[in-house]
Amino acid sequence: LFQPNLCVRTKIKREVLIKEREMEIPVIDFGELDGENRSKTMSLLDHACDKWGFFMVCIYLYAQVKPVFSKICLVYILEELVNLQVDNHGIDKELMEKVKKMINSHYEEHLKEKFYQSEMVKALSEGKTSDADWESSFFISHKPTSNICEIPNISEELSKTMDEYVCQLHKFAERLSKLMCENLGLDQEDIMNAFSGSKGPAFGTKVAKYPECPRPELMRGLREHTDAGGIILLLQDDQVPGLEFFKDGKWFPIPPSKNNTIFVNTGDQLEILSNGRYKSVVHRVMTVKHGSRLSIATFYNPAGDAIISPAPKLLYPSGYRFQDYLKLYSTTKFGDKGPRLETMKKMGNADSA
Numbered sequence: 001l002f003q004p005n006l007c008v009r010t011k012i013k014r015e016v017l018i019k020e021r022e023m024e025i026p027v028i029d030f031g032e033l034d035g036e037n038r039s040k041t042m043s044l045l046d047h048a049c050d051k052w053g054f055f056m057v058c059i060y061l062y063a064q065v066k067p068v069f070s071k072i073c074l075v076y077i078l079e080e081l082v083n084l085q086v087d088n089h090g091i092d093k094e095l096m097e098k099v100k101k102m103i104n105s106h107y108e109e110h111l112k113e114k115f116y117q118s119e120m121v122k123a124l125s126e127g128k129t130s131d132a133d134w135e136s137s138f139f140i141s142h143k144p145t146s147n148i149c150e151i152p153n154i155s156e157e158l159s160k161t162m163d164e165y166v167c168q169l170h171k172f173a174e175r176l177s178k179l180m181c182e183n184l185g186l187d188q189e190d191i192m193n194a195f196s197g198s199k200g201p202a203f204g205t206k207v208a209k210y211p212e213c214p215r216p217e218l219m220r221g222l223r224e225h226t227d228a229g230g231i232i233l234l235l236q237d238d239q240v241p242g243l244e245f246f247k248d249g250k251w252f253p254i255p256p257s258k259n260n261t262i263f264v265n266t267g268d269q270l271e272i273l274s275n276g277r278y279k280s281v282v283h284r285v286m287t288v289k290h291g292s293r294l295s296i297a298t299f300y301n302p303a304g305d306a307i308i309s310p311a312p313k314l315l316y317p318s319g320y321r322f323q324d325y326l327k328l329y330s331t332t333k334f335g336d337k338g339p340r341l342e343t344m345k346k347m348g349n350a351d352s353a
Helices: 038-052 075-081 093-116 119-126 156-184 190-196 268-273 322-332 337-352
Strands: 005-008 027-029 054-058 130-143 202-210 220-225 231-236 243-247 250-253 263-266 283-286 293-301
Touching: 027 038, 038 054, 038 156, 093 130, 093 156, 093 202, 093 231, 093 293, 130 156, 156 190, 156 202, 156 231, 156 293, 190 268, 202 220, 268 322, 268 337, 322 337
Parallel strands: 027 054
Antiparallel strands: 005 130, 054 263, 130 202, 130 220, 202 293, 220 283, 231 263, 231 293, 243 250, 243 283
16 A cells, blocks of 8 residues: 555656746635625636636635635735634644644654665666656545555554544535536536445545655656546645646646645546536646655545446436446556547447447
8 A cells, every 4th residue: 555656757858837926726715605705606616617627725814804805816825824814615724734744744654764765766876767656655445435444554543533534525525516516507416426326426535745856857756647536625735846737738836735725626527527518637746856745635536336427418428337437547547638538438328329
């Protein structure tokens, strides 16, 4: 579960990169969904899913005053609010801080030494290449069944803390799926039902550390890819950068998340379910020489036996099993998603003929 991976590049070509202060990432204020600005906020959410494929859940002041900035704002504005009491997505901020602290401690105590002593890391000095990634990671399954007790060296306290965090995050994911359905003109439960299979939607977390890299010009923490599943909820490092998203032919660096902001992106299954309206976006993780980046990405996915097809109102390919998609995804993850989606479209239509 803790096998470190290494991605060595003999040369990483220079690519167009947007400066942090030149980009505007959609930021959604969920506090407005119950007020007079609900319609406008829903429109902003739809725009983010349609045109971007990712967004941040906006924080708003909670000291008995109204929000002081608009629902779409420059990310660097958020950095000015570090010392203010804030709230956003309904997930306990102290719990989020505890999760990050305990995961970092777990890495330092049980994974860091193993990572840097691996043969792949030692091979870096020899310039050897490998189609893998510079990360130390493990995956926790939460629903329909949990595997956290099977993961080596996970303390009882960390297990309990993760369970509390995931319980709150799951409610947020379900709420978000209903809002997306509303924007797509579907019944509120359509995404949830489509993902359910025989045991309900899958819910799991990839915990990853992207360690300091002595040769960041030769490596990627995680190669370019789209996510296979549905809705991805990211709690990331508040100090170390590295995450980048690709849009309009350019790479957008995603700043570290201040104030425990949740970063959301949509996966391949939502693109298919929405008949291409909502986008799964290409992203990657770059390595850095100074600093070890934390990523806690939780996935609200279809069950393995879920039959995936657009809601009847949005018709795309006929149905196919998510586990069949994963088989194709495992061999094409780091390639263009277009041929992959076309293959599944043909497969689904052939099965229904």
